[in-house]
Amino acid sequence: MTTEKAGSRGRPRSFDKDRAIETGMKLFHARGYDAVGVAELVSELGIKPPSFYAAFGSKAGLLACALERYAAGDANIFGRACAEGGSVATVIHRTLMLAAETYPEKGGVAGCLVLDGARNSSDPEAYQLAKAARTASGEAIRDFIVGEYPARADELADLVTIALAGMSAAARDGAEEAALMAFANKISRAFRREAETI
Incomplete structure (x- = not known):
């Protein structure tokens, strides 16, 4: 689990990468990769785009993690x-x-x-x-x-x-x-x- 700081007070906001992968996997599976946007993903996860890109590099990076998780389950x-x-x-x-x-x-x-x-x-x-x-x-x-x-x-x-x-x-x-x-x-x-x- 990683932590990002929000606002000037530096309040920690929890970012659970495993949950992000699980969420991406379910959304890609239900609707297909192209139908799911980064804006929807970050909104669903309650994080900001920079945190998303820092964790996965791109939406395709999340797909790679999701496919790996899917195949392992x-x-x-x-x-x-x-x-x-x-x-x-x-x-x-x-x-x-x-x-x-x-x-x-x-x-x-x-x-x-x-x-x-x-x-x-x-x-x-x-x-x-x-x-x-x-x-x-x-x-x-x-x-x-x-x-x-x-x-x-x-x-x-x-x-x-x-x-x-x-x-x-x-x-x-x-x-x-x-x-x-x-x-x-x-x-x-x-x-x-x-x-x-x-």
Whole structure:
């Protein structure tokens, strides 16, 4: 936690960087990166713009922190699925089911921040940050699949990552959990069929 001084008396004003990251993460997730301005962020946090820029450098700097926080938490559905162990097909099925459970709208937030938070951003830095996060996620899935299916890891990973992207977009468009669960089960069966095809 850092402290900034306000006014001539030097009264301390608390600035909680962790809270700022959490706030940014939720706003970017709910409305998309471009729809959230620095003025709104500093107002929400009760700080002045210089404190914001000193902490993050830019709005994109806050996005970088938010993406890191998001990937380290429960939103990392692939990480959660891997933690429970099992075969590749089992973990992929669990990942898809967690996506179906996690992505539908809850409290004004839907979909996946990594997949959709800055997809159409006009800010090149933000776009590249989100793209790098998506790439890292896809590579983690591919690297896991290669342990059992080295010859087909790329195409099987594509099946999963494209399905997750579609589920996130559908959730942001209002798809409910039941529909996403049905889709996730179909993709899981398709994954098993494809994985077993030589």
